[in-house]
Amino acid sequence: MxxxxxxxxxxxxxxxxxxxxxxxxxxxxxxxxxxxxxxxxxxxxxxxxxxxxxxxxxxxxxxxxxxxxxxxxxxxxxxxxxxxxxxxxxxxxxxxxxxxxxxxxxxxxxxxxxxxxxxxxxxxxxxxxxxxxxxxxxxxxxxxxxxxxxxxxxxxxxxxxxxxxxxxxxDTGRAADGLALSSRNQYLSEAERTQAPELYQQLKWVVAQLQSGNQHYTALENSVKSTLSSNGWVVDYVEIRESGSLNVARVGDKHLVVLAAARLGNTRLIDNLECHL
Amino acid sequence: MxxxxxxxxxxxxxxxxxxxxxxxxxxxxxxxxxxxxxxxxxxxxxxxxxxxxxxxxxxxxxxxxxxxxxxxxxxxxxxxxxxxxxxxxxxxxxxxxxxxxxxxxxxxxxxxxxxxxxxxxxxxxxxxxxxxxxxxxxxxxxxxxxxxxxxxxxxxxxxxxxxxxxxxxxDTGRAADGLALSSRNQYLSEAERTQAPELYQQLKWVVAQLQSGNQHYTALENSVKSTLSSNGWVVDYVEIRESGSLNVARVGDKHLVVLAAARLGNTRLIDNLECHL
The missing domain is CATH 3.40.50.620 (HUPs)
Structure with a gap:
């Protein structure tokens, strides 16, 4: 090289x-x-x-x-x-x-x-x-x-x-517990690192909901924000969008992506998960 | 082709x-x-x-x-x-x-x-x-x-x-009388076409002044604007600038360009002339 x-x-x-x-x-x-x-x-x-x-x-x-x-x-x-x-x-x-x-x-x-x-x-x-x-x-x-x-x-x-x-x-590389690999993960304390996969778990929950036909996007977003917040995250955003354009998702869209950014302590983590219906 | x-x-x-x-x-x-x-x-x-x-x-x-x-x-x-x-x-x-x-x-x-x-x-x-x-x-x-x-x-x-x-x-292509070639020249009436080379004449006058050591840039610019205006041009700008960067010229600059834009009737003409001292 x-x-x-x-x-x-x-x-x-x-x-x-x-x-x-x-x-x-x-x-x-x-x-x-x-x-x-x-x-x-x-x-x-x-x-x-x-x-x-x-x-x-x-x-x-x-x-x-x-x-x-x-x-x-x-x-x-x-x-x-x-x-x-x-x-x-x-x-x-x-x-x-x-x-x-x-x-x-x-x-x-x-x-x-x-x-x-x-x-x-x-x-x-x-x-x-x-x-x-x-x-x-x-x-x-x-x-x-x-x-x-x-x-x-x-x-x-x-x-x-x-x-x-x-x-x-x-595709996003992930640790065994699901946390998306990122240079910023090393900023996490041990306790934060243990908690961090929660972000991915929440995205998976949204995708499961979408796949079962739930199209109440705002309610889904709010639910994740509320869960993360009550667990100590400071949430920047949780959004369901159209996956090609990143336009705001409309009911009936078949190609979606759930994106989130949230802070654990001083570390800002982002993650996302696509969902093709 | x-x-x-x-x-x-x-x-x-x-x-x-x-x-x-x-x-x-x-x-x-x-x-x-x-x-x-x-x-x-x-x-x-x-x-x-x-x-x-x-x-x-x-x-x-x-x-x-x-x-x-x-x-x-x-x-x-x-x-x-x-x-x-x-x-x-x-x-x-x-x-x-x-x-x-x-x-x-x-x-x-x-x-x-x-x-x-x-x-x-x-x-x-x-x-x-x-x-x-x-x-x-x-x-x-x-x-x-x-x-x-x-x-x-x-x-x-x-x-x-x-x-x-x-x-x-x-380098700029010019008609025999000095007018810079431009697709917009065809918009000029016969009388305007006859008058149009005045723009180039004025730029040549500024360059001659610069070459003779005149560094009163603003006075030179104003003189050209005033001449063109009194001959019926509507002047957008006449400016002396540093030729590489097009920064505003400072006294002592050796590489200059004089740029002008002015309208004759409905036709907007632009021209410029470099001056290397």
Whole structure:
């Protein structure tokens, strides 16, 4: 595996290989990321993983500074996984003018769900992903369903701006007790970690209700919010949406997704579950 | 020359050729466009010209509906000029959802100069050019200096979003009397056409002043505005700016450009002239 820090060096490498599948990450890799890598290997001759903690998508008071940076351990995992290139630019390489001047602006979906609590987050994601797509020149990119709203926005952006890349969604990796794998899980205390799978349990309950024909979406959402709140979670949102567009679900919709974000102590967790009727 | 209307058909053609130089246009081609084509021919094995009147960059009350559409004559000119592909998508091909959802948002420069008078114009330009770049997959694209602010914004966008394309600026084509070539010149009455080169004469006067050491930028700007106004022009702006960034010029700057926009009757003309000291 080659570790590449400069765009110029990457371009020289890219000129001499055929197909590339790309997995953008912020590092601190866990099994969820490695599942993306495995899927990427099935999609192209070469897998490129990027590690870049993107300041642009962190809000004020968020964890940009303390976001875990573990490049050496990450590199070892990627080497073992058969990755061809680890692209790990520093900030000056991606933001040479310090401030990014041109942004990719997503539609109003960026201000809903997680966007209510993280202003400008999805604009920052769309912009850095555009930059990385332009640099990496991949045929395919793999994104986890864990960040379902991010995946939907990236898919929309690629379609709407005619980007020459195919997006492959990959199922959320989970611990044995169901907790969605996330770099932020390590912030949980032991007691919080024990309680955390409750979020997934609640999503499963909603999906079971939907599958048994319950279409009282608001009542279902409120029920989950109330359960989580009384168990000590601070709930940002619980919503049932149409799974392709993330439009608000209407009675009769067959393709749904239940999305939730809630905090246990200082740690904000998100999860979601699709439901196709 | 092949005339291609669909993105899919274009992609199939693109897969089988080597280098491409791209000239995006809104059609109604004149010698200025053909100079871009000649320059493009020197840059790559194949020249692709697009013709697309982009609704997104026209404001309310602007001339989108009456913008001259002359596809047959344009195609003949491009065939004679040795163009490989004329890409002429219809609106449904580029905007299948009618409304564009994701935009490329330029920095505040988009709200200055022409942007004061054409809100959202440069966002519309940046967005459609991004879409066309993603479709055409060219190595090089040629843009005229006539639309100097557009050129500056495209150059900034390519740099800032790491787009894999090289931008080649091409000098403004001019009639024998100095008038910058533009599709909008045909809107001028005979008397207006006779008067129109005055705009260029004024820019030349400013450049001569700058070259002789005059650094009273505001006084120079005001002098031109006053001359044009008293001759019946309605002046949108006359500004001296730093030529690379289009920042407001500071005393001592060596690389300047004088830009102007003014209306004769119902026709809005723009022009500019660089001045390197």
């Amino acid at each position: 080659r570790m590449i820090h400069s765009i110029q060096e990457y371009k020289e490498w890219r000129n001499n290989v055929s197909s590339v599948a790309f997995v953008p990450t912020m590092g601190n890799l866990h099994e969820g990321h490695l599942a993306l890598v495995q899927r990427a290997k099935a999609e192209a001759d070469n897998v490129v993983v990027s590690i870049f903690v993107n300041r642009l998508q962190f809000g004020q008071g968020e964890d940009f500074d303390k976001y875990p940076r573990t490049l050496e351990q990450d590199a070892a995992k990627l080497r073992d996984a058969g990755v061809a290139v680890l692209f790990a630019p520093d900030e000056r390489e991606l933001y040479p003018n310090v401030t990014q001047q041109y942004h990719v602006e997503p539609p109003n979906l960026q201000n809903e769900l997680c966007g209510v609590f993280r202003p400008n987050h999805f604009r920052g994601v769309a912009t850095v992903v555009t930059k990385l797509f332009n640099i990496i020149q991949a045929d395919v990119a793999c994104f986890g369903k864990k960040d379902y709203q991010q995946l939907t926005i990236i898919q929309g952006m690629v379609r709407d701006l005619n980007m020459p890349i195919r997006i492959v969604p990959v | 092949r005339m291609i209307h669909s993105i899919q058909e274009y992609k199939e053609w693109r897969n089988n050729v080597s280098s491409v130089a791209f000239v995006p246009t809104m059609g109604n081609l004149h010698e200025g466009h053909l100079a871009l084509v000649q320059r493009a021919k020197a840059e790559a094995d194949n020249v692709v010209v697009s013709i697309f009147v982009n609704r997104l960059q026209f404001g309310q009350g602007e001339d989108f509906d009456k913008y001259p559409r002359t596809l047959e004559q344009d195609a003949a000119k491009l065939r004679d000029a040795g163009v490989a592909v004329l890409f002429a998508p219809d609106e449904r091909e580029l905007y299948p959802n009618v409304t564009q959802q994701y935009h490329v948002e330029p920095p505040n420069l988009q709200n200055e100069l022409c942007g004061v008078f054409r809100p959202n114009h440069f966002r519309g330009v940046a967005t459609v050019v991004t879409k066309l770049f993603n479709i055409i997959q060219a190595d090089v694209a040629c843009f005229g200096k006539k639309d100097y602010q557009q050129l500056t914004i495209i150059q900034g966008m390519v740099r800032d979003l790491n787009m894999p394309i090289r931008i080649v600026p091409v």
